[in-house]
Each structure stands twice: as C-alpha cells, then as structure tokens.
Amino acid sequence: MSDLALIMALPNESKDLFEQAGIQVHYSGIGKVNAAFKAFEVIQKTGCKTLLNLGSAGSSYFDAHALVEVMTFVQRDMDVSPLGFAVGVTPMDHDHPADIHLETYFQHLPNGICGTGDSFEIGLPKVPCHLVDMEGYALAKVCKKLDVRLISVKYITDGANDSAHLDWEENLLLGAQKMLALYQHHFV
Known part of the structure; x- marks a missing residue:
C-alpha cells in the first residue's frame, strides 16, 4: 500500500526492528x-x-502474546456522568458517536473493542471493552474526521492487572517481532 503510513506510540514498541527492516x-x-x-x-x-x-x-479478555485487530474504539476515561452523560460519551460532540467503529482488514485475527484512556489501566475499565491502550481512540477520531482509514492491531503484553507494568516491558520484544512479521506479510 503506497498510501499507507505506520504509527506507533513509542520506539519501545518497535524495538528498532521496523527501522532495521527499512520501514x-x-x-x-x-x-x-x-x-x-x-x-x-x-x-x-x-x-x-x-x-x-x-x-x-x-x-x-485476550491471552497475552495475542495479536488483536481493533474493531471499535471507546474512551474509557471520559466521565461526565455527574452531568447526566454516559461514561465514555463526550458531551456536545454530535458529529461523532462515543464508539468509533473500524472496518476490519485481517480475517485471521480476533477482533476486540479497545478502551483508550490517559492512564495505565490495571483494573476493570468503566466502559465495557476487551483491551486497553492510551492512544487508539484519538487516532480513530482524527482519522474519521479526515476521512482516512485506520487499521489498528494490538499485541497483548499484559493482563491489565497489578503486574501489568512488569509484563508490558518484558513482552515488548516478542510483540515487536510479531507485529513486524504481520506488517511484512501483508504490506510489503
């Protein structure tokens, strides 16, 4: 895909493998x-x-080390419930619903709902979701507003629990390897 751009949150997530492959x-x-x-x-x-x-x-919800394609993004930290809005709903944002649905690309990957928030989640999110991240909903909203397709695949590094911070760091290299293999198989 010549009209494709790749975005990740941190170099920790790619472990320099993508750059070494010229991506x-x-x-x-x-x-x-x-x-x-x-x-x-x-x-x-x-x-x-x-x-x-x-x-x-x-x-x-998903096992550690799985690759999961996101089919829907929600905001797990948008909470204006004291004013009568459901958790996850941005008040007065009539142009975009709280759930941003994506067209899936990979037939062989499981799909899930990802809850995005500006916190490292180690418990049950307030909004129902299968996995949690810190950037995806924002990417999805920008893409929707600019009419750009978003494809999002997440590597499950941890159980979003008390040991999540340790598991996240420990599992990043394997995640980078799996994501690079996926990219090279489908986009190169």
Missing part, C-alpha cells in the same frame, strides 16, 4: 493528545489514505 515508523508519544496531534501531522504530511496503528495493549 518508516511515525511515533506519537504517550496519550490521546500526543496521538491526535501526531496523527493529524502524519496525514497532512504524507497524504496517506490509510493509517496503520501497531502497538501494545493490556487485556484481561
């Missing part, structure tokens, strides 16, 4: 604000029609 990666940094800014910048600079997001996620 350009755009890194957003951690969190929704950084992800939204970088996604907008990448789309404007490259003119891509598809933004591919590869990265890590926690999950108590």
